[in-house]
Amino acid sequence: MSAGVTIGEAARRSGVKVPTIRYYEQIDLLPAPARSEANRRHYEAADLRRLAFIRHARELGFEIEAIRTLLTLQDNPNQPCGTADAIAQARLAEVVQRIRSLTALKIELELMVEGCRQGKVCECRVIEVLSDHDQCESPHH
Amino acid sequence: MSAGVTIGEAARRSGVKVPTIRYYEQIDLLPAPARSEANRRHYEAADLRRLAFIRHARELGFEIEAIRTLLTLQDNPNQPCGTADAIAQARLAEVVQRIRSLTALKIELELMVEGCRQGKVCECRVIEVLSDHDQCESPHH
DNA sequence: GCTTGCTCCTCTAGTCACTAGAGGATGTAG
DNA sequence: CTACATCCTCTAGTGACTAGAGGAGCAAGC
Structure with a gap:
């Protein structure tokens, strides 16, 4: 059983800064992680993957709201992917x-x-x- | 003697929106113009030139603070132009x-x-x- | 045990360059 | 005289963070 990593370690691994991670949690882009007894966040592998996804999308210039949609799609992979494609195409045109x-x-x-x-x-x-x-x-x- | 134009006319001629013109005045990028009896701003030719300068520089992606410097240079044309050149070069590199x-x-x-x-x-x-x-x-x- | 220094917590406010909206006064056309 | 456009001031909101205050916890060295 992994205890997960601290926010600092998550920041190092994902390349997203610590305050930015907290910000993503605040705007519900990233789920609130479990806390240690001393109230510290600790992140599991799934959180780190999600963070990497967000970072990569931000690097590619997608807006937060677009990323929110893309993440929802990722969470429900059984739907047609027209929406994801449309978002990517719009971004390409921009x-x-x-x-x-x-x-x-x-x-x-x-x-x-x-x-x-x-x-x-x-x-x-x-x-x-x-x-x-x-x-x-x-x-x- | 020209009475100057209204802010709406200035907006039309310069391509800068009315609230943006007021904003530029507020941050001291554009001098506060004379007012009519009914407290309306009216702009002279010099104001319109300055506004066009600002708009053009913004279109070229210069930041407000860079434009402030460039305007100061324009107001004091007897100095060497190394600063203006440096600003343009920095922008080019960006x-x-x-x-x-x-x-x-x-x-x-x-x-x-x-x-x-x-x-x-x-x-x-x-x-x-x-x-x-x-x-x-x-x-x- | 004690100190030093790093990391963590929450919260608020600031950044940039506007943009939107409230609430009201004035000007112009028919 | 009545619409309706334009003007005024003021405050607050935008996006995506970033900075800073003020305080708590933790790990290493003495």
Whole structure:
């Protein structure tokens, strides 16, 4: 019989910080674990798996509410997985869009930085471009 | 002598929403404008330029504090522009990094979505990959 | 036993950049 | 004169944590 690990150990193993673990418990994303006599949380393997799942999903940029849904799906594996797929696809669309706009933005910033001759502010391209959107390559950001 | 425009008109011209304009005033990013007899704000051309500058910088992802610095520089154009350049370069580096990690993420999501055969949750790649980071292409997100 | 220092507990408040809503005054068009 | 839009101030909420206060427990070394 394993006694489970402390919150600090769970944090080390999952890569989720201690206060964040407590926060996840508070918002009912993670079930409240058993407590020791001295009122300390201790986590079992199932909790650690759930925590790893959450962390991985957060790294992939899923919002907490999306993760809540995904966890519910995981807990009820007998249903069709259309919902999980839809969530992942929506996230993929967001990411693609975000990459597009960041790439446009990168071009603007590169032009700015290149144009700056390290002179005085009054002739600085950075300030100038920021003042006047018409100087941008792509007008759509 | 122009009487200036209302906050609604300023919002329309700058693309910054009315409550956001008031918020910028509150945090001293935008100077408090003159008021009409009925206590309404009215904005002059200089205010509108400043607002456009702020909006453009926000679109490019600069933080409020960075914009505050950039505005101070703009107000004192006789200084060397190294600071403005440094801010833009830092932002550029962030953007490059963000694009890199989003691209890695896009690959994971595509694999997930492709792998999902629209069956039941118990055989869904989306859930499975989220549960087990080792199944990812790049372990570094 | 005693001290030192780490980890744990709860609770509240702060972060960023807004956004929403209440409750009321003023302006404008028909 | 009556809608209705716009304006005002103020407070509180958002998401996903993060920081800090104030206190208790535990393990190791002396």
